[in-house]
Amino acid sequence: MSELRFPDGFVWGAATAAYQIEGSARDDGRGPSIWDTFSRTPGKVQAGHTGDVACDHYHRYADDVALMAELGLKAYRFSIAWPRIQPDGTGPVEPRGLDFYDRLTDALLDRGIDPIVTLYHWDLPQALEDRGGWTNRETAEHFAAYATAVYGRLGDRIRTWTTLNEPWCSAYLGYGNGVHAPGVRDAGAAFAAVHHLLLGHGLAARALRAAGAEVVGITLNPADVQPANPASAADAAAVRLVDGLQNRIFLDPLTGAGYPADVLEHVSRMVEPTFIRDGDEKLIAAPIDLLGINYYSPTYVAGRPDGAGGGAYPGTEGAVEFLPSTGSLTEMGWTIEPAGLTRLLERLAADYPGLPLMITENGGAFPDRAGEAGPDGGPGQVVDADRIAYLDGHLRAAHEAVARGVDLRGYLVWSFLDNFEWAEGYLKRFGIVHVDYLTQRRTPKSSARWYQEVISRNGL
Numbered sequence: 027m028s029e030l031r032f033p034d035g036f037v038w039g040a041a042t043a044a045y046q047i048e049g050s051a052r053d054d055g056r057g058p059s060i061w062d063t064f065s066r067t068p069g070k071v072q073a074g075h076t077g078d079v080a081c082d083h084y085h086r087y088a089d090d091v092a093l094m095a096e097l098g099l100k101a102y103r104f105s106i107a108w109p110r111i112q113p114d115g116t117g118p119v120e121p122r123g124l125d126f127y128d129r130l131t132d133a134l135l136d137r138g139i140d141p142i143v144t145l146y147h148w149d150l151p152q153a154l155e156d157r158g159g160w161t162n163r164e165t166a167e168h169f170a171a172y173a174t175a176v177y178g179r180l181g182d183r184i185r186t187w188t189t190l191n192e193p194w195c196s197a198y199l200g201y202g203n204g205v206h207a208p209g210v211r212d213a214g215a216a217f218a219a220v221h222h223l224l225l226g227h228g229l230a231a232r233a234l235r236a237a238g239a240e241v242v243g244i245t246l247n248p249a250d251v252q253p254a255n256p257a258s259a260a261d262a263a264a265v266r267l268v269d270g271l272q273n274r275i276f277l278d279p280l281t282g283a284g285y286p287a288d289v290l291e292h293v294s295r296m297v298e299p300t301f302i303r304d305g306d307e308k309l310i311a312a313p314i315d316l317l318g319i320n321y322y323s324p325t326y327v328a329g330r331p332d333g334a335g336g337g338a339y340p341g342t343e344g345a346v347e348f349l350p351s352t353g354s355l356t357e358m359g360w361t362i363e364p365a366g367l368t369r370l371l372e373r374l375a376a377d378y379p380g381l382p383l384m385i386t387e388n389g390g391a392f393p394d395r396a397g398e399a400g401p402d403g404g405p406g407q408v409v410d411a412d413r414i415a416y417l418d419g420h421l422r423a424a425h426e427a428v429a430r431g432v433d434l435r436g437y438l439v440w441s442f443l444d445n446f447e448w449a450e451g452y453l454k455r456f457g458i459v460h461v462d463y464l465t466q467r468r469t470p471k472s473s474a475r476w477y478q479e480v481i482s483r484n485g486l
């Protein structure tokens with residue numbers, strides 16, 4: 027295959043999230059989050075797994091950062107656990123929580139790794155959920171206050187601030203179909219959550235900017251929605267509906283166009299959107315410098331009056347059939363289709379011009395098998411050729427978008443470590459570094475060595 031080079035200064039890195047790797051769920055004053063509660067509720071997470079210990083990154087961060095440096099990562103995207111900073115979600119700040127991220131930030135900077143912060147990767151303080159969580163408008167204001175507190179401690183060293191990770195998941199999986207914490211199933215609650223998440227983003231973005239933040243952004247999981255039959259008008263209508271619920275409902279207000287009329291009309295069939303107040307859309311449109319894109323797999327839909335719809339897409343029952351995954355799949359059952367990434371990036375660049383993009387997550391879960399144990403009993407090599415193929419394909423797809431003019435600034439692999447994969451617990455492994463959960467031993471997989479090469483050549 028031909029050699030590909032990425033633009034000079036292209037950011038290469040890896041991503042994680044607090045609840046998925048840190049463990050130490052009770053240490054240093056951390057309050058409970060909705061994921062502590064949810065993972066303890068029988069039947070919600072595979073095998074009853076919780077994030078109590080996870081990868082014990084809270085104690086092992088220094089070694090983890092040393093390994094990132096060995097692999098040549100230029101950037102590391104991590105999230106801050108709100109319940110470590112404000113155990114009750116509001117009020118006094120817990121300095122020991124901030125101390126941890128302070129140490130982590132310094133360790134990264136010492137090794138020349140650029141920290142990219144996500145302020146909210148799904149671990150809402152339980153005390154706020156007890157008052158309605160993201161269905162309560164006040165949560166948006168509390169989020170901005172929390173963001174300001176974190177910036178106050180780390181703003182002198184961290185350039186890139188992202189507010190939310192995938193608000194689609196927080197709203198629709200958290201409050202719509204209940205597959206994620208807090209496990210609510212209510213279409214109206216899901217839409218209220220969409221709005222308050224966006225409002226929280228806008229308020230936090232404004233506060234961060236006012237405090238002096240250099241780069242402010244948000245990470246979404248926009249979908250590459252495709253029709254089952256490109257010639258079918260019914261399928262085109264299904265694409266438009268799903269695109270509205272997953273993409274335009276976030277992107278249009280974020281970029282100043284307000285909520286799309288067709289989406290508001292759809293929402294109004296399920297709930298009177300009285301939670302949207304005058305002036306909110308202006309607040310949501312606070313300028314951003316970077317849009318983070320998490321991409322894993324495309325979405326194929328057909329328009330059918332008997333369509334089962336998708337629980338995570340309220341109101342699509344009786345209108346949309348989501349096609350089952352086909353072709354080669356990851357262990358999550360997700361279709362592997364790198365071309366979807368090129369299509370998505372080009373579409374975003376065309377419809378939302380002038381917004382620099384970064385792939386803040388991309389990767390695959392595969393049934394990694396550790397080879398024969400090493401002499402000291404540790405795992406041998408983990409040869410993950412399928413992950414390398416996945417990453418290679420998606421990097422080529424990203425490069426194709428760059429070649430066609432998309433302003434793509436970087437690529438962060440999901441994930442640096444195997445970790446707690448939400449409702450799947452520890453059963454799905456996304457890491458380029460293998461974690462033995464009994465010993466907490468880290469073993470770079472073949473994909474980590476391959477990625478190290480990619481980074482050092484700035485290409486494939």
Ligand code: FCB
Nearest residue numbers: 043191192440447448456
């Ligand atoms: C994304 C999440 C991330 C991880 C990957 C597999 O939706 O942001 O935490 O679980 O999926």
